[in-house]
Amino acid sequence: MAPLPLTVHIRDGNSATLICPGCGLVRQIAAAKFRNDRHNRAIRCRCGTVFHVLLDFRRHFRKPTSLAGTYTSRDPAGPGSGVIRIVNISRSGVGFTVSGRHRIEPGQELQIEFQLTDRNKSVLKKPAVVRTVQDNTVGCEFLCTGELDKALGFFLQG
Numbered sequence: 001m002a003p004l005p006l007t008v009h010i011r012d013g014n015s016a017t018l019i020c021p022g023c024g025l026v027r028q029i030a031a032a033k034f035r036n037d038r039h040n041r042a043i044r045c046r047c048g049t050v051f052h053v054l055l056d057f058r059r060h061f062r063k064p065t066s067l068a069g070t071y072t073s074r075d076p077a078g079p080g081s082g083v084i085r086i087v088n089i090s091r092s093g094v095g096f097t098v099s100g101r102h103r104i105e106p107g108q109e110l111q112i113e114f115q116l117t118d119r120n121k122s123v124l125k126k127p128a129v130v131r132t133v134q135d136n137t138v139g140c141e142f143l144c145t146g147e148l149d150k151a152l153g154f155f156l157q158g
Contacts, residue, residue, distance in 0.1 A: 008053045022049030031055055062090040063156050069096065069114030071104075074127060080104065084138075086114055091152065093141045094128065104138055106130050112140065118158070122151035 008016045014032035019025070025045055034041065034055055044050050065086050073080030080103055084096040094112060098104065108130045116122045128140035 020045040023047040062088045072111045075109035098136045116155045
């Protein structure tokens with residue numbers, strides 16, 4: 001069984017720091033050329049060690065969750081509303097699963113509503129645009145930020 005890849009976060013300048021687990025050599029790489037390619041890469045160090053890295057281009061930390069929620073289609077209005085399970089969330093987006101069949105497509109605008117498990121049980125209603133759909137797993141980017149983002153920020157830190 002192959003070892004799990006090391007997650008490497010890409011900085012604003014599209015550079016990444018790699019550290020060889022064999023010899024500890026630190027190396028900077030330009031990661032921009034990998035943005036639209038596979039993010040799971042095999043790296044060979046000068047010492048001969050081969051290790052796998054997962055290049056993470058996300059702007060914000062994504063917290064794993066299991067929150068119940070709902071979605072409603074905003075654009076196009078009409079077909080599309082249902083129950084979702086939010087599996088991860090960040091300041092800029094959300095990933096969720098839909099139970100059953102759906103007609104969600106990339107580019108579609110949704111209204112997503114869910115309750116955080118914070119002390120105040122904050123309810124968030126966020127407009128979002130669908131970025132990825134893979135079977136029943138959907139990834140969305142929030143369209144705007146608002147006052148309740150303070151609650152989301154504290155939730156992500158906890």
